[in-house]
Amino acid sequence: MARVAYVDHSFHRTTRSTAFLPEILARHGHQVDLLWDDAWRGGAAVAWSEVQAHDVVIMFQSYCPPPDAYFRRVHPNVIYIPMLDQFGLSQGPLFNLSSFWEPFQGCKVLNFSNATHCMTTAFGIASHLIRYYQPVQETAAPPQQGLHGFFWLRREQQLPWETIRALVSGTAFDSFHIHLATDPGTAPPQSPSAGDVARHHITTSTWFEDKADLNAVMARANVYFAPRLEEGIGQSFLEAMGRGQCVVAPDFGTMNEYIVPGVNGLLYDPRNPGPLDFSDAVALGAQARRGTVEGRARWEAAEADLVRFILTPSEALYAGKYQHPPLAPAPDGGGKGGVRAMAQQFAIFRATRFLWHPLLRLARKVRGN
Known part of the structure; x- marks a missing residue:
């Protein structure tokens, strides 16, 4: 142990x-x-x-x-x-x-x-x-008819509703829930306009006493909009993929290491967001779930x-492999081996050899005498 x-x-x-x-x-x-x-x-x-x-x-x-x-x-x-x-x-x-x-x-x-x-x-x-994958829970499949979105607005300055609005501008959602709860220390969220609320049938929340209530709201969606520009591992969007939802995410890591656009989700450029095609959202979500099941099996193996x-x-x-000069023990020959190792590793030592090599030879000669 x-x-x-x-x-x-x-x-x-x-x-x-x-x-x-x-x-x-x-x-x-x-x-x-x-x-x-x-x-x-x-x-x-x-x-x-x-x-x-x-x-x-x-x-x-x-x-x-x-x-x-x-x-x-x-x-x-x-x-x-x-x-x-x-x-x-x-x-x-x-x-x-x-x-x-x-x-x-x-x-x-x-x-x-x-x-x-x-x-x-x-x-x-x-x-x-x-590559990490969460355990896949046996839950009801997301809605198979219509488009139902979920977006947790966590970072107003990085990924606001305006960005998501541009992505869905060519499509009317049957329902769309926005959780307006930004991370500590970030700017307060900006709510969608009345026109957006009407067009996409938007509902909002700011707090849930029980996390199970938040999970229930997320489970009613079949399109999940990732809340951050980039992730460390990405537990939230991985969970959404495991639920069988079509994840829509910025084309940054780690989302673009799991999502192949048009295969198991959708990616976009957050610096230039434009309308996306959601016509295959249900099929993309189903493929995301299948990939998560397979990924979890690989993780466990x-x-x-x-x-x-x-x-x-x-x-x-590191045995028998390269070591960085500051860590490597000096080879036999003391300064000769150490400088040679530095010259092999760093181009500046090779380029300036005509300056330091004559001085090194003189020092060795003096030491030998």
């Missing part, structure tokens, strides 16, 4: 959207100690001293302040789990992320997104990619490999 420290973003304490991983480890007989990081909202971070004695340290989106430049120098099995939406890809080109990833050189990263997996491997870090990756010490995944 391994003792696992699981450091998680404290927002997930309420949503429980990341609980599936500790549950898997516990089911395999391992002890999981949950630690919640409040640093993102001005609270306390989880101190390294709280996790250093564990066999495995998993850090989900948040992480302990490193006691050294590299986590691998202070612990043999550290795993970081990034969320795609923390990098803001929807806002434009990425800035230089080398400093972000540097502490994890020689560690392991567990990725739930193709995009973050490619990012991780580009920095030479051991990565395990796995891959569970043993996932647990094996978590328990395997980092060093075993």
Whole structure:
């Protein structure tokens, strides 16, 4: 049995959207100690001293302040789990992320997104990619006749009703429910106009005492409009796909890693939204559910490999493979091997060889005398 420290973003304490991983480890007989990081909202971070004695340290989106430049120098099995939406890809080109990833050189990263997996491997870090699917519940199928929409307006400045209005402008919905409840710290929602309410038979809500009531409203839709520009995993739209609803989402991750437009859902450009064709919405939703059932089976089949990756010490995944120069031990020959390794890795060292190589040769000659 391994003792696992699981450091998680404290927002997930309420949503429980990341609980599936500790549950898997516990089911395999391992002890999981949950630690919640409040640093993102001005609270306390989880101190390294709280996790250093564990066999495995998993850090989900948040992480302990490193006691050294590299986590691998202070612990043999550290795993970081990034969320795609923390990098803001929807806002434009990425800035230089080398400093972000540097502490994890020689560690392991567990990725739930193709995009973050490619990012991780580009920095030479051991990565395990796995695509998550929720358990599919046996529920009544969405309405098979007409168009019935649902949209949770969570972020007015990023994805307002005006964007959704542009997507449905060529179609009249038989019913459309908008849940006007924005995330904490965001701008208040703007309600649809009276004309929109009449055209699409819109109803609204702002609060439900019981989450079951919200779920009941969502279940009456056959078209689900994703509420955010990008997701970390995307539990809300994955749940909608599992219900058999046609998910309409921005063409960003992780939605565009699950949805093939015109096959199991619809994607759009939120910077230039235009009318979509909803004529096959019912069939797209049915295919989404079938894909979710198959995806869940693949997820469960891959569970043993996932647990094996978590328990395997980092060093075993790098054995016989490239190590970044700051972590690699100096080869025999001291400075000669170290500089040669740097020259092989960094173009600037090769380009300036005519400057430093004569000085290096002189230093060796002096040292030899």
